[in-house]
Amino acid sequence: MGDGKQSAKDTARPDGAPAAEPGAGADGADTAELENAAELTLSAFCWWRSDLPQEVCEDYWRDVHGIMFARVPGLWQLRQLRLAANRSDLWPGVRGVSFEVPDAAQPRGLPHGLFRSEAELAAFAGHPMARETIPDDAHNFLGRIGAQLSPPGGGRTLLDRSDAPAVQGPPPVPTFVLCFVPRAGVASTEEFHRYLAEHVARPWSGHPSALRVRVEPLPPYARSAMGSPGVPHQWPNDQTYLGWIELAVRDRGAVGGLLAGTATGELSELVRAVHTYPVREIHTLIRAGRPTEVGLRGYPAVRAITAAGADNQRDEDLLHDLFGDAVRGLDQLRRRPESSGTP
Numbered sequence: 001m002g003d004g005k006q007s008a009k010d011t012a013r014p015d016g017a018p019a020a021e022p023g024a025g026a027d028g029a030d031t032a033e034l035e036n037a038a039e040l041t042l043s044a045f046c047w048w049r050s051d052l053p054q055e056v057c058e059d060y061w062r063d064v065h066g067i068m069f070a071r072v073p074g075l076w077q078l079r080q081l082r083l084a085a086n087r088s089d090l091w092p093g094v095r096g097v098s099f100e101v102p103d104a105a106q107p108r109g110l111p112h113g114l115f116r117s118e119a120e121l122a123a124f125a126g127h128p129m130a131r132e133t134i135p136d137d138a139h140n141f142l143g144r145i146g147a148q149l150s151p152p153g154g155g156r157t158l159l160d161r162s163d164a165p166a167v168q169g170p171p172p173v174p175t176f177v178l179c180f181v182p183r184a185g186v187a188s189t190e191e192f193h194r195y196l197a198e199h200v201a202r203p204w205s206g207h208p209s210a211l212r213v214r215v216e217p218l219p220p221y222a223r224s225a226m227g228s229p230g231v232p233h234q235w236p237n238d239q240t241y242l243g244w245i246e247l248a249v250r251d252r253g254a255v256g257g258l259l260a261g262t263a264t265g266e267l268s269e270l271v272r273a274v275h276t277y278p279v280r281e282i283h284t285l286i287r288a289g290r291p292t293e294v295g296l297r298g299y300p301a302v303r304a305i306t307a308a309g310a311d312n313q314r315d316e317d318l319l320h321d322l323f324g325d326a327v328r329g330l331d332q333l334r335r336r337p338e339s340s341g342t343p
Contacts, residue, residue: 032157038114041155044147046109057141063298070295073332074124077114078286083277098273105236138228147226154217158205167282175248179241181273193217209254214246289330
């Protein structure tokens with residue numbers, strides 16, 4: 001949902017599924033500008049419960065667990081990235097760098113949350129739902145989690161010309177999450193972060209085939225930034241990530257050339273391993289501080305509304321009647337001092 005009304009044709013796909021919510025909450029700004037307004041980033045690498053089918057875990061994550069985040073003011077943006085198996089074959093050989101990772105160590109989901117400020121992060125973290133309900137719910141689908149906050153001002157979107165501001169489903173172009181494991185003895189975390197940003201992500205952003213490049217530096221992993229009772233927080237092996245890059249390209253044929261240009265001696269000096277996960281689906285639950293339709297209702301309901309052409313279900317007054325102040329997102333924080341004190 002956005003400040004204006006959306007029509008069914010804006011989100012329709014041939015199968016009736018919502019492909020995206022163009023401009024949802026965007027206020028005319030482009031995606032890179034919106035994302036770079038955020039000061040802090042939360043990246044949470046997720047592994048599903050082994051006793052449940054993958055589709056059950058993924059649907060629960062999006063349509064039950066995920067929509068709870070859209071009820072809590074504080075987040076500027078929240079996306080869920082569903083990851084496919086590592087593609088080591090996309091890289092040329094680089095002496096001393098591994099591109100393999102055991103199946104059990106590969107994360108299957110990556111929630112990517114943005115906060116504009118420490119104050120808005122604190123508002124989110126202090127809400128009873130974020131403090132208790134969401135963590136207590138995680139065991140219903142998660143087998144393991146490793147959540148990390150990027151250094152303030154560290155995460156940057158260097159390029160976004162994908163024309164897909166609020167994707168709901170498979171990304172429109174080939175998209176990858178590339179995760180970097182540092183080599184033992186790297187001079188400093190800051191040096192590693194500079195290398196990823198200036199010697200990997202920035203050159204990629206200048207390539208004509210690149211459509212989206214975002215770099216996320218991560219702190220050394222000690223413990224998860226999000227507590228989830230009953231869910232292990234230990235990394236499944238010793239290859240913890242010190243940063244990741246989201247890369248979208250015009251076609252898969254361009255990926256090899258981009259990666260080959262990075263496969264230099266400098267890579268092997270600083271990087272022990274690179275894991276390359278294709279992104280199967282992206283679901284945007286919050287954008288520009290406001291819940292999307294999927295964030296409010298869940299994906300199946302939005303798919304049915306889109307297929308039926310039920311534009312009345314996108315009326316702002318109706319949404320407020322159904323979901324209350326949750327439709328206002330971050331605007332709730334500005335209103336709170338004027339209220340009676342009821343959260």
